[in-house]
Amino acid sequence: MTVKGIKKAVRIAVASGKGGTGKTMVSLNLAAMFGRPVQLADCDVEEPNINLFLRCAQLEKSDVTMQIPEVDASRCTGCGACGEICQFHGIVSLGARALVFPELCHGCGGCMRTCPSGAITERPHSIGQVAVGQQGHVRLVEGRLEVGVSLVPPVIRAVREQLLDDMPAILDAPPGTSCPVVATLRESDYVLLVTDPTPFGLHDLKLAVATARQLDLPCAVIVNRAGEDQVGLYHYCRTEKLPVLLSLPDDRQIAEVTSRGDLIAHALPEYGLMFAELAEKLKLELRASGGLL
């Protein structure tokens, strides 16, 4: 993708719709077999788990903050203008001094702008952390939402901001198709959708495809725990012209290796080969997008 004439390296998002299809497993193994330095972004900031597998020796952490209002009691007249504009009840004023509820604030700054007596200023409020680490040729960028905070997208945006522009990146998305997923997919070049051949998997794959297409992103499918296709998954992919870049069998060894915190690409050579092939197929697919690999 091109920004101000500078070519940026490609960003591949791994999403699914349904949870538990194997997004993190695919992201990790693809990164392991990428064949050149690559970044791996853990955008599942509500429960980041990539580093359980990567085990970076050192993580450089920084706080993600959001501006929240602070009320100067001596200037607040209790007029209620701030509470009226806030749709989230992050600030409430009922004749008395305005009260701020940081956990409900979305950081829009509307209350500060509408306060007629200039009683509201802003201060940074921590909503999470971003950690950066390195393991072999993989550069990890992990987002972690603070407990009790529900604003996921700002932490995901902070993860994206920590990504280097000149190195390809694989972004491991959270499940679903709501704001956190859109925050991950936005400004990506390509989407890999991991699914399984179950009614739930196919149902959510359709939602995920619709989301990716709404964002104008090309996408391909990876089938995990492939076996008998009773739900018409492959038929759907053919009809929708979605390339199936990889089918992983329903193999007990995959679960065993993964549950130990290891990568199948390392522990089981046949799968290492499959992920190396996936990386090559992706490079062909991405040539069209004009991104640097």
Next chain:
Amino acid sequence: MNKIAFTTSGKDFAAQMDPRFGRAANFLIYDIEHNSLQIMDNKEGRDASQGAGIQAAETVVRAGVDTLVTGHCGPKAFKVLDASGVAVYNCTAATVEEALAGLLAGTLQPASASDVEGHW
């Protein structure tokens, strides 16, 4: 004490108390001076994804209530009610009638803090 709000699942004095405040079905508001009753639907609070307690507190404060009788009240709702001068009474009465009798007889004590965590 002039205007009292009760959290209830019904619409009159005989109705069951709703132990929740933020996500209570209705507020029954009793005006002692005028001996009148008013029912307020707490739809906004019930349907809120977050901040139900704050929403409910705003609703009763705007209605001019000075006393709230409910089962439990969380920290955010309590903060708004307290700042607005509303006295909060927690009770285990089964019906609104019973809760009112307890309040008027002085057996209920005003709460000095929230009695449950948020999202209890």
